[in-house]
Amino acid sequence: MLIIGCGYLGRRLARRFLEQGQSVVGVVRSETGLERLRVAGIPGRMCDLDGDDPATLPLAGSDLFMLAPPPEAGREDSLSRRLVAAFTRAGSPRRLVYLSTTSVYGDCGGDWVDESRPVDPQADRAWRRLDAERTFEAWRAAGGGELVILRVAGIYGPGRLPLERLRQGLPLVRPEQAPFSNRIHVDDLASVCMAAMERGRDGAIYNVSDGHPSTMTEYFQRIAEATGLEPPPLIDMEEAPEQLSAGMLSYMRESRRLSNRRLREELGVVLRYPTLDEGLAASI
Numbered sequence: 001m002l003i004i005g006c007g008y009l010g011r012r013l014a015r016r017f018l019e020q021g022q023s024v025v026g027v028v029r030s031e032t033g034l035e036r037l038r039v040a041g042i043p044g045r046m047c048d049l050d051g052d053d054p055a056t057l058p059l060a061g062s063d064l065f066m067l068a069p070p071p072e073a074g075r076e077d078s079l080s081r082r083l084v085a086a087f088t089r090a091g092s093p094r095r096l097v098y099l100s101t102t103s104v105y106g107d108c109g110g111d112w113v114d115e116s117r118p119v120d121p122q123a124d125r126a127w128r129r130l131d132a133e134r135t136f137e138a139w140r141a142a143g144g145g146e147l148v149i150l151r152v153a154g155i156y157g158p159g160r161l162p163l164e165r166l167r168q169g170l171p172l173v174r175p176e177q178a179p180f181s182n183r184i185h186v187d188d189l190a191s192v193c194m195a196a197m198e199r200g201r202d203g204a205i206y207n208v209s210d211g212h213p214s215t216m217t218e219y220f221q222r223i224a225e226a227t228g229l230e231p232p233p234l235i236d237m238e239e240a241p242e243q244l245s246a247g248m249l250s251y252m253r254e255s256r257r258l259s260n261r262r263l264r265e266e267l268g269v270v271l272r273y274p275t276l277d278e279g280l281a282a283s284i
């Protein structure tokens, strides 16, 4: 198993494979990332896809997870393009599981969204994800190897709750005016990644969420309740452009409820944390 972008999710995934007796190499871009792998007992390599040559990694015939996010700006994912270019020199993986995001669907007006929904990226970060998906799809279409794409909702779990935002008392839009958003507990996501590598249909796309959408505001309110922190002050949607950060505002412009039926029925994943009740209890 080769896990490129072996951070918060990757370390949990790597530990699960190691517990099964599988060999794993985690790839990070920094000394800090490498140290985190060492502490977690995960064999690691440092390779910044943005500058180092990915052809030095053991790519040929590997089971490869690509978890590294695209660059911060632009509409292209240069990292995925460099990785595929390296396949032609170093050899292709047997199967690649790419971790994309649900942002590729754009604003869906609160509709339920399954994998047949046409993509409609709006933010640049969504265009970069779609660019990466297309790069890997072109590699597969040219006979490169097998590919499974996971379109993943907001990841939460131990050490990955927005407690700092709550502590700062930053406002959020009233739940009745706020868009729908979707989440997945990191351990369930790790299970999905393993299932996708083992038995995902070659060429398939799977939405990954717990199947219980709620608004971002309700999510924060639930965390406040569970941790004893003050709930966020509430504002009207008209006040959002002045009071929210550009990043939060871009999430407020998109509303969708993600169906995870294909994940459950085709991939056969049984989620351990299908609701926030279970997921937050295991995260705090």
Ligand SMILES: NC(=O)c1ccc[n+]([C@@H]2O[C@H](COP(=O)([O-])OP(=O)(O)OC[C@H]3O[C@@H](n4cnc5c(N)ncnc54)[C@H](OP(=O)(O)O)[C@@H]3O)[C@@H](O)[C@H]2O)c1
Pocket: 004, 005, 006, 007, 008, 009, 010, 027, 028, 029, 030, 031, 032, 033, 034, 047, 048, 049, 050, 067, 068, 069, 070, 079, 099, 100, 101, 102, 152, 153, 154, 155, 156
């Ligand atoms: N947060 C969410 O809610 C969410 C939702 C959907 C999808 N995702 C995506 O899911 C993936 C995994 O998430 P995560 O929470 O595990 O992310 P994370 O903790 O930020 O880990 C990302 C990893 O990628 C590595 N990396 C970054 N740029 C790289 C580069 N240029 N070359 C090589 N490695 C690079 C980082 O290395 P260092 O450790 O050395 O920095 C880190 O190990 C990411 O692509 C993320 O964008 C996140």
